[in-house]
Amino acid sequence: MPKAEPATSQVAKKTAGANRLTTQSLTKPASGRSRVVIENVTPQIDGGRFPAKRAIGDTVVVEADVFGDGHDHVRARVLHRKEGTKSWSTVEMEALGNDHWRAAFSVETAGYHEFTVVGEEDHFETWRSDLEKRIAADQDLELPLKTGALLIEDAVARAKGKDRKALASWAQQLREELSTEVALDENLLETMSRYPDATLQTTYDKALRIWVDRERAVYSTWYELFPRSWSLEPGKHGTFRDVAAQLDYVAAMGFDVLYLPPIHPIGVSYRKGKNNTVEALPGDVGSPWAIGAAEGGHDAIHPDLGSFADFEFLLQRVGEAGMELAMDIAFQCAPDHPWVKEHPEWFKKRADGSIQYAENPPKKYQDIYPLDFESTDWQGLWDALKNVFTFWAAKGVRIFRVDNPHTKAFPFWEWCIAAVKSEYPDAIFLAEAFTRPRVMQRLAKLGYTQSYTYFTWRETKAELTEYLTELTTLPVSEYFRPNFWPNTPDILPGILQSGGLPAFKSRLILAGTLSSNYGMYGPAFELGDNIPFRKEKSEEYLNSEKYEIKQWDRSDPKSLRPLIAVLNRARAQNKALQTTNNLTFQSVDNPMLIAYSKANLDKSNVVLMVVNLDPFNVQSGFVDLDLEALGLEVGAAFQVTDALTGNTYRWNGSRNYVELRPETIPAHIFVVEKGI
Numbered sequence: 001m002p003k004a005e006p007a008t009s010q011v012a013k014k015t016a017g018a019n020r021l022t023t024q025s026l027t028k029p030a031s032g033r034s035r036v037v038i039e040n041v042t043p044q045i046d047g048g049r050f051p052a053k054r055a056i057g058d059t060v061v062v063e064a065d066v067f068g069d070g071h072d073h074v075r076a077r078v079l080h081r082k083e084g085t086k087s088w089s090t091v092e093m094e095a096l097g098n099d100h101w102r103a104a105f106s107v108e109t110a111g112y113h114e115f116t117v118v119g120e121e122d123h124f125e126t127w128r129s130d131l132e133k134r135i136a137a138d139q140d141l142e143l144p145l146k147t148g149a150l151l152i153e154d155a156v157a158r159a160k161g162k163d164r165k166a167l168a169s170w171a172q173q174l175r176e177e178l179s180t181e182v183a184l185d186e187n188l189l190e191t192m193s194r195y196p197d198a199t200l201q202t203t204y205d206k207a208l209r210i211w212v213d214r215e216r217a218v219y220s221t222w223y224e225l226f227p228r229s230w231s232l233e234p235g236k237h238g239t240f241r242d243v244a245a246q247l248d249y250v251a252a253m254g255f256d257v258l259y260l261p262p263i264h265p266i267g268v269s270y271r272k273g274k275n276n277t278v279e280a281l282p283g284d285v286g287s288p289w290a291i292g293a294a295e296g297g298h299d300a301i302h303p304d305l306g307s308f309a310d311f312e313f314l315l316q317r318v319g320e321a322g323m324e325l326a327m328d329i330a331f332q333c334a335p336d337h338p339w340v341k342e343h344p345e346w347f348k349k350r351a352d353g354s355i356q357y358a359e360n361p362p363k364k365y366q367d368i369y370p371l372d373f374e375s376t377d378w379q380g381l382w383d384a385l386k387n388v389f390t391f392w393a394a395k396g397v398r399i400f401r402v403d404n405p406h407t408k409a410f411p412f413w414e415w416c417i418a419a420v421k422s423e424y425p426d427a428i429f430l431a432e433a434f435t436r437p438r439v440m441q442r443l444a445k446l447g448y449t450q451s452y453t454y455f456t457w458r459e460t461k462a463e464l465t466e467y468l469t470e471l472t473t474l475p476v477s478e479y480f481r482p483n484f485w486p487n488t489p490d491i492l493p494g495i496l497q498s499g500g501l502p503a504f505k506s507r508l509i510l511a512g513t514l515s516s517n518y519g520m521y522g523p524a525f526e527l528g529d530n531i532p533f534r535k536e537k538s539e540e541y542l543n544s545e546k547y548e549i550k551q552w553d554r555s556d557p558k559s560l561r562p563l564i565a566v567l568n569r570a571r572a573q574n575k576a577l578q579t580t581n582n583l584t585f586q587s588v589d590n591p592m593l594i595a596y597s598k599a600n601l602d603k604s605n606v607v608l609m610v611v612n613l614d615p616f617n618v619q620s621g622f623v624d625l626d627l628e629a630l631g632l633e634v635g636a637a638f639q640v641t642d643a644l645t646g647n648t649y650r651w652n653g654s655r656n657y658v659e660l661r662p663e664t665i666p667a668h669i670f671v672v673e674k675g676i
Contacts, residue, residue, distance in 0.1 A: 037067055052479060066101050076093040079115060080113060080115035128183065220517045224520065264297065289546075331408060332358065386420065406440070417447030441480055485518065486511050489546050501560070517580070584596060610667065
């Protein structure tokens with residue numbers, strides 16, 4: 001049994017620690033003349049470890065606590081620049097009270113920008129303020145005015161060009177004429193502000209970074225389809241050219257991102273059959289996520305979809321239709337993938353020496369081999385995976401939906417996304433990470449542009465309100481951009497199974513108005529496909545398109561295509577709906593109704609949504625509006641026009657009645673018109 005350490009020894013250790021602190025505190029700073037303190041600078045993610053996110057044209061609002069000792073006036077400024085440029089731009093900060101300051105600057109190019117905060121005791125402004133008080137008190141001004149001349153003369157040495165001559169002239173006038181008019185000249189104050197004494201400045205201890213994306217990172221409308229199900233001949237495997245010939249179907253609904261599941265060769269060994277059966281029958285096409293066969297791996301195209309020329313033709317046609325193509329990147333391999341033979345060290349081995357297939361006990365996925373991020377050749381693996389992105393980016397793809405990124409190493413993603421964006425700064429990454437919140441948030445911090453969310457399962461008013469409040473509140477809103485999907489090929493949520501088309505309608509409108517980024521898996525969504533594989537506790541589709549070619553009747557008169565088109569047109573016409581963090585929940589006295597509004601910065605565009613969450617019954621109630629959030633004056637009449645129906649209503653005051661029928665259109669999207 002080890003001996004207990006003597007108490008005297010423990011005291012000695014504590015004393016030694018205290019002495020180290022004392023020695024540290026005795027070290028003089030580089031400049032003891034800098035008397036201003038700068039704290040609590042925002043935006044700042046994890047102490048500056050990660051960048052905050054913005055889009056081109058956005059305004060970056062910087063806030064900080066800036067203060068000094070004594071009664072001297074303090075001045076604070078934000079310095080900012082595009083990373084890699086030499087010179088800084090300067091923005092004066094405004095004092096908000098209680099030593100808190102704010103400034104703003106806009107970002108106009110994609111990539112990294114950086115900023116910091118500087119401040120100092122402003123001796124000239126302090127002198128000027130004191131002079132005004134002396135004048136009011138009718139005190140003798142000779143000595144104070146000569147003191148001001150000294151401050152101006154000190155600035156002459158720092159000034160340049162015409163400013164230098166002007167300051168010298170002001171200093172001479174002030175010293176010779178003792179003129180209060182000269183002393184209080186606004187032009188003098190403005191010129192002095194351009195030449196602070198750098199030897200007195202405090203600079204915040206780090207430059208903070210902002211990653212700036214293009215607009216589609218903030219506002220996008222996704223449509224997912226399986227090309228193999230879009231043949232112009234029933235029963236035949238569809239091709240890229242088949243999809244290209246039918247792009248008007250997607251574009252007419254107002255989508256701007258066409259997302260394709262993996263387009264690579266599909267493994268033959270252990271191929272899954274229809275409805276995810278373990279054994280495939282002759283003719284079964286398998287899951288596109290079982291990537292790799294004799295024809296190639298992640299840099300190859302499934303031969304039944306067409307050639308690279310066909311892919312490039314589709315890419316061109318997608319652009320001509322006003323959309324972008326998004327590719328699915330799934331870092332996993334079928335047993336037939338070339339990497340399995342070429343790089344067996346990239347995969348985990350089981351006790352018998354065989355490669356470990358994917359498992360989520362008790363489920364087994366024998367058609368997929370996960371990659372081993374603890375491989376001894378992890379560097380080679382990282383390079384190969386990064387090259388998948390750059391291979392397709394070189395073909396013209398700039399949007400990547402990444403399958404299950406939370407099952408790959410965090411350090412890899414930070415390095416890989418940065419490496420890709422250094423070459424393609426307009427690249428967009430969507431994380432399909434239905435996992436724990438902190439894992440999802442970490443992926444966003446590491447560079448993912450957008451993320452799937454729990455919206456798919458948030459159904460009640462309380463759930464939606466709580467979740468959206470979390471997503472739109474600092475600090476999460478600084479780096480996490482949600483993308484709302486009411487369904488995916490993997491997920492047929494319970495509300496769609498039980499609620500029928502009315503549920504599809506309400507979930508569509510919620511997704512498209514709560515979030516500025518949303519998507520759907522079609523044509524399953526617009527046709528209301530809601531039959532689960534099992535009747536109880538199953539979110540898998542019966543006859544899932546993941547495992548077979550589907551024949552969709554896209555001309556079905558019950559299709560939700562018209563409603564989808566109207567919703568997407570409302571999103572395109574209202575800037576308030578093109579961002580997420582401007583959300584305000586409004587009060588409504590019925591728990592089955594949810595009301596919320598969005599407004600752009602100057603409140604020139606304000607939209608109010610009311611949605612019936614009950615797919616079975618008519619719901620009505622009174623909405624009590626936060627008029628300030630809507631940019632309305634108390635007691636003023638205003639008009640609202642429903643973007644879904646075109647109907648117009650004249651409202652007066654904050655309390656107004658709504659009634660919504662789920663079988664028709666279970667929501668209002670009211671565009672608020674002021675001054676009616």
